[in-house]
Structure formats: structure tokens, C-alpha cells
Amino acid sequence: MSFLIDSSIMITSQILFFGFGWLFFMRQLFKDYEVRQYVVQVIFSVTFAFSCTMFELIIFEILGVLNSSDGLCRVLQLPLLPLETEPVRHSADPGLPGAFLHRLFYLHKQRLLFSCLLWLTFMYFFWKLGDPFPILSPKHGILSIEQLISRVGVIGVTLMALLSGFGAVNCPYTYMSYFLRNVTDVDILALERRLLQTMDMIISKKKRMAMTRRSMFQKGEVHNKPSGFWGVIKSITTSAPGTENLTLIQQEVDALEELSRQLFLETADLHATKVKFWSQHISFILVGIIIVTSIRGLLITLTKFFYAISSSKSSNVIVLLLAQIMGMYFVSSVLLIRMSMPLEYRTIITEVLGELQFNFYHRWFDVIFLVSALSSILFLYLAHKQAPEKHMTP
Amino acid sequence: MASLDRVKVLVLGDSGVGKSSLVHLLCQNQVLGNPSWTVGCSVDVRVHDYKEGTPVEKTYYIELWDVGGSVGSASSVKSTRAVFYNSINGIILVHDLTNKKSSQNLYRWSSEALNKDLVPTGVLVTNGDYDQEQFAENQIPLLVIGTKLDQIHETKRHEVLTRTAFLAEDFNAEEINLDCTNPRYLAAGSSNAVKLSRFFDKVIEKRYFLRDSNQIPGFPDRKRFWGGTLKGLHYD
Numbered sequence: 001m002s003f004l005i006d007s008s009i010m011i012t013s014q015i016l017f018f019g020f021g022w023l024f025f026m027r028q029l030f031k032d033y034e035v036r037q038y039v040v041q042v043i044f045s046v047t048f049a050f051s052c053t054m055f056e057l058i059i060f061e062i063l064g065v066l067n068s069s070d071g072l073c074r075v076l077q078l079p080l081l082p083l084e085t086e087p088v089r090h091s092a093d094p095g096l097p098g099a100f101l102h103r104l105f106y107l108h109k110q111r112l113l114f115s116c117l118l119w120l121t122f123m124y125f126f127w128k129l130g131d132p133f134p135i136l137s138p139k140h141g142i143l144s145i146e147q148l149i150s151r152v153g154v155i156g157v158t159l160m161a162l163l164s165g166f167g168a169v170n171c172p173y174t175y176m177s178y179f180l181r182n183v184t185d186v187d188i189l190a191l192e193r194r195l196l197q198t199m200d201m202i203i204s205k206k207k208r209m210a211m212t213r214r215s216m217f218q219k220g221e222v223h224n225k226p227s228g229f230w231g232v233i234k235s236i237t238t239s240a241p242g243t244e245n246l247t248l249i250q251q252e253v254d255a256l257e258e259l260s261r262q263l264f265l266e267t268a269d270l271h272a273t274k275v276k277f278w279s280q281h282i283s284f285i286l287v288g289i290i291i292v293t294s295i296r297g298l299l300i301t302l303t304k305f306f307y308a309i310s311s312s313k314s315s316n317v318i319v320l321l322l323a324q325i326m327g328m329y330f331v332s333s334v335l336l337i338r339m340s341m342p343l344e345y346r347t348i349i350t351e352v353l354g355e356l357q358f359n360f361y362h363r364w365f366d367v368i369f370l371v372s373a374l375s376s377i378l379f380l381y382l383a384h385k386q387a388p389e390k391h392m393t394p
Numbered sequence: 395m396a397s398l399d400r401v402k403v404l405v406l407g408d409s410g411v412g413k414s415s416l417v418h419l420l421c422q423n424q425v426l427g428n429p430s431w432t433v434g435c436s437v438d439v440r441v442h443d444y445k446e447g448t449p450v451e452k453t454y455y456i457e458l459w460d461v462g463g464s465v466g467s468a469s470s471v472k473s474t475r476a477v478f479y480n481s482i483n484g485i486i487l488v489h490d491l492t493n494k495k496s497s498q499n500l501y502r503w504s505s506e507a508l509n510k511d512l513v514p515t516g517v518l519v520t521n522g523d524y525d526q527e528q529f530a531e532n533q534i535p536l537l538v539i540g541t542k543l544d545q546i547h548e549t550k551r552h553e554v555l556t557r558t559a560f561l562a563e564d565f566n567a568e569e570i571n572l573d574c575t576n577p578r579y580l581a582a583g584s585s586n587a588v589k590l591s592r593f594f595d596k597v598i599e600k601r602y603f604l605r606d607s608n609q610i611p612g613f614p615d616r617k618r619f620w621g622g623t624l625k626g627l628h629y630d
Binding site for chain 1: 400437438457468469473478
């Protein structure tokens with residue numbers, strides 16, 4: 001009975017994951033392309049379903065939901081099969097590499113042979129991968145599941161570490177570059193004008209080439225691009241003045257086209273930065289909201305503190321002390337907010353506060369923040385440890 | 395030499411449909427040997443004889459602006475592309491006959507080019523759906539070209555060609571189906587070459603001979619004939 005329930009849960013969850021993978025493939029990955037081979041989509045969804053099932057089984061095991069535990073082990077090994085058949089699938093599906101294969105091998109048999117060869121090479125290197133790593137103990141056989149998992153683990157962990165390392169460095173770098181550059185519409189317009197000017201230059205040169213070609217065609221000369229070894233030799237020895245002109249202009253055009261490509265990419269980059277620039281404004285508003293709430297919190301804390309420690313004699317002194325602290329807090333907030341402000345307002349703050357080493361304050365803030373966070377963690381931990389003791393003592 | 399009049403024609407379509415090969419074929423009458431991915435925009439020029447064979451024959455430069463990219467690009471790329479959509483006189487929409495998505499994306503491409511003032515927001519109000527009115531009041535001549543005809547198997551050819559005929563009808567445009575690696579599809583005198591020539595003539599007419607926008611629909615021939623010769627005197 002429980003076996004029935006377990007298997008029905010498993011099957012429905014697998015179907016759910018399969019459907020989700022299918023939808024994701026269609027809506028997100030292949031949004032702009034056409035699915036020609038449904039095999040690819042099926043394989044993707046199956047792999048996705050199996051991977052999700054793996055996680056799901058682990059979670060169920062921890063929660064103690066499913067009962068049959070030995071069947072679990074067998075099922076856990078299932079998702080690993082698709083991983084092993086990866087290269088076969090790549091050679092089997094006539095996608096981009098398939099177009100290449102299609103031209104090389106017309107016969108189906110040859111294609112199969114080629115993909116088998118590819119798979120064997122992959123398995124050989126896969127096996128070789130295990131040698132330098134201390135992941136094996138001699139008591140396992142050569143075709144056991146541990147061998148497979150250990151190697152897959154090596155590759156997967158390397159991939160994850162690579163991606164995390166790259167992300168950790170790339171994210172702050174792009175973030176900072178978007179914040180530090182302030183792009184105005186004037187810059188973008190200037191760059192676009194340069195781009196259009198370059199295009200005009202290219203067009204005028206191409207017009208000359210087109211007219212030259214047309215006049216040559218009318219005169220009966222034929223311009224063949226020098227192709228192959230003998231073509232090049234021939235073009236060197238016998239060259240009509242028209243063709244020489246053409247090749248010269250063609251070189252200029254190539255250089256100009258390269259320039260236009262660079263300009264286009266720069267303009268696209270500027271547009272993207274400009275969009276991020278507006279997100280800077282929005283974050284400024286958010287920071288403003290945070291400041292307001294923190295001011296409110298500060299005032300409340302100050303009031304509580306004041307009530308706690310003041311007496312009729314010391315109230316004046318304490319009020320003045322609190323005023324001093326409040327003033328310092330405000331000035332520092334303005335200092336720190338300067339970083340996330342748009343350029344126009346930054347100069348105002350600089351005027352008011354004078355020329356300061358703002359970067360130093362940010363670094364100092366970070367250091368002290370770190371120190372205080374760590375010490376408060378320590379403090380809370382100790383406090384938490386003391387508290388149950390207090391409760392325990394009768 | 396550069397003193398001839400010019401018209402600007404955009405060549406739009408998805409990545410990999412064969413726009414660069416097509417432009418190369420149209421302008422240099424040769425097949426492009428090493429097609430590579432277009433970054434930004436590549437331009438080529440075709441010398442065209444307007445009303446060839448008649449007494450009013452005149453040579454024009456036709457600039458073919460081949461804009462690369464995909465419809466689903468980031469809004470920053472779309473804003474950059476919008477720079478090339480200024481003062482266009484004609485649009486050639488290219489789609490791949492083996493790829494249905496590329497034909498569907500032509501609606502979005504044409505909206506992007508015709509509504510270039512609304513592009514930077516990145517949010518299309520019509521959400522890519524076909525807007526009949528937009529194409530009905532459109533003054534810019536369109537031409538639909540389907541590529542990779544050789545890769546369509548004989549048995550499927552009829553079905554594909556009916557589908558593209560509907561597509562061209564939606565755009566109120568002529569259509570040409572060819573293979574960019576074979577120059578015989580555009581050989582002089584073939585029906586494709588005639589359609590192409592007619593399209594370019596229409597573009598030149600709209601640009602140079604039909605300046606007034608309030609034309610009486612239903613009497614275009616008379617206007618063209620009469621107004622054309624008069625206006626032609628100004629532009630010589």
C-alpha cells in the first residue's frame with residue numbers, strides 16, 4: 001500500500017518536473033529559434049526531471065516521507081545515466097555540430113560510427129580524469145557507480161568554482177563601472193553622429209566601387225576576386241587599373257567597417273550604462289527612505305536613552321551630548337550618501353562639506369561595519385548561551 | 395560619380411536568415427564566399443536604372459543597410475539600432491523558409507522599424523501582434539524575401555509557398571523566394587528580377603516623384619504619370 005503511494009508521488013513529481021523543463025525550454029531557451037528536433041527537447045526535459053528528482057529524493061529522505069529506502073538507492077542512480085550519454089546525444093542531434101556532420105557524412109552508418117568514436121574518446125578521457133585525484137578507494141570495482149560519481153563530481157565542482165569565482169569578481173566590477181560613469185544624452189548623441197558619419201564614408205566609397213565595377217562591366221572587363229594560389233599569381237602579373245583601384249578602396253572600406261562595428265558596440269554599451277544610470281537614481285531614492293527611517297529609529301533610541309539615564313540635574317548635559325551625537329550621525333550619513341548620488345547633487349555636497357577624501361570614509365565605514373557586525377554576533381552568541389542557563393537554574 | 399541621387403533601403407530579418415548573402419548578391423552579382431555574423435550595420439550600394447528601357451531612364455544609387463541582431467535584444471541594443479532607421483525609403487524583410495519563427499518575427503521587425511520613435515522604452519504596446527491599421531497607412535514600400543529555398547524538399551514546397559504568400563499579403567508587399575548561393579534566381583529577365591526591379595522603382599518613385607502625401611487612393615497611375623514628369627524637371 002505504502003509502495004503504491006510512494007510510487008504515485010514519484011511519478012507525479014517526475015511528470016511535473018518534465019513538464020516544467022519542457023515549458024522552460026520552449027518559453028525561455030528557444031524563444032527566438034525553431035525547434036526542429038524534438039529529441040533535443042525531450043532529452044533536455046528528461047535530464048532536468050531526473051536532476052530535480054535527485055534533489056527531491058534527498059529532501060524526502062531527510063524528512064522521512066517515503067518508506068522504501070532500498071528502492072531509493074536504485075532510483076537515485078537513475079539520473080546519472082543521462083550524464084553518461086551526454087556526448088552521444090551531442091553527436092546524434094543534428095543541430096549546429098550536426099550541420100557540420102551532415103556535410104561530412106552523408107551516410108547514416110558513417111554518422112553513427114563517428115558518434116561512437118566520439119563517445120569512446122570521451123569515456124577514455126573521462127576515465128583518465130580520475131587518476132590525479134584522490135577520489136578512489138581500491139575496494140570498489142571499475143564499473144561501479146562510485147567511479148562515475150567521483151568523476152562527475154570533479155568536473156561539476158570545478159565548473160561551479162570557476163563560475164562562482166568569475167561571478168564574484170565580475171559582478172562588483174560591472175556594478176562599480178555603471179555607477180562611476182555618468183552618461184548623458186549628449187555623449188550618446190555625439191557617438192551616434194560619429195557612427196553615422198563613418199557609415200556615410202563607407203557608403204561613398206562603396207558607391208565609387210559600384211560605379212567602377214559597372215563601367216568595367218560595360219567595357220567588357222570582368223573582375224574576379226583572386227582566389228587560390230594561381231589566382232593570386234595571375235592577379236599580381238596582369239592587373240587592369242580598374243581592379244587595382246577596387247582592391248585599394250576595398251581595403252579602406254574594410255578598415256572603416258571595422259571602425260563602424262567598434263562604434264556600434266560602444267554606443268550599445270553607453271545605452272546600457274545610461275539605463276543603469278537611472279537605476280542609480282532609483283537607488284538614491286531608496287537610500288533616502290532608509291535614511292529617513294534610520295533617523296526615526298535614532299530619535300526613538302535617543303529618547304529612550306534619555307528617559308533612562310537622565311535626572312533633573314544631568315538632563316541638560318545629556319541632551320547636549322545627544323545633540324552632538326545626532327549631529328555627527330547626520331553629517332556622516334550625508335557623507336556616505338554622496339556615493340550613491342547623481343553627479344549634479346554630488347557637487348553640492350562637496351561644496352558644503354569641503355574637499356574630503358570620501359573614499360577613505362567609505363573604507364573606514366566598511367572596516368568598522370565588519371568589526372561591529374562580528375562583535376555583535378559574538379555578543380549575541382554569548383547572550384544566547386547565558387540565557388538558557390538562566391532559565392534552567394530553578 | 396557620387397552625384398547620382400540615392401535612396402535608403404533597410405534589410406531586416408532574424409540572425410542567420412541570409413541578409414548579408416542577399417545584399418552581397420544584389421550589389422555585386424556574386425555569391426558571398428565567407429558569411430560571418432554581422433555586428434552593427436553593414437551597408438552596400440547597388441546601382442539601379444530607374445525605368446530601364448524608357449526615355450526617362452535614370453540611374454540611382456540604392457543603399458542597402460543590413461542591420462544585424464535579433465528582435466529579442468536588450469533595449470540598449472534596440473536603441474542603438476534605432477539610429478539606422480532614420481529617413482528610410484524602403485524595407486526588405488528577409489526570412490528563412492526553413493524556419494517558421496523567422497517569418498513570424500518579421501511582424502516585430504517591421505513594427506520596430508516603422509515605429510522607431512517608440513523603440514527606446516522596449517515595451518511594445520501591440521505586444522508583437524499584427525496590427526492591420528499600421529500596415530494599411532504605411533507609406534514605405536515593403537518587399538518580403540524568403541531564403542534557403544534549395545533546402546526545402548520538393549514535397550513541402552507547395553505548403554511553404556502558400557504560407558509565405560499569406561505573409562506577403564499581410565504586409566501588402568511582393569514576395570521573392572530564392573537561394574542566396576545561386577545567382578540564377580536573380581538572373582536578368584526572370585520573374586524575380588522583374589519583381590525586384592519593380593520594387594526599387596516604387597521606392598525611387600515614392601522618394602523623388604510623389605512628394606505630396608495626400609494622394610487620392612485609386613488614381614495612383616494618373617498621378618504618377620502626370621505629376622512625375624512635372625516634378626522630374628525639378629530633380630534633374
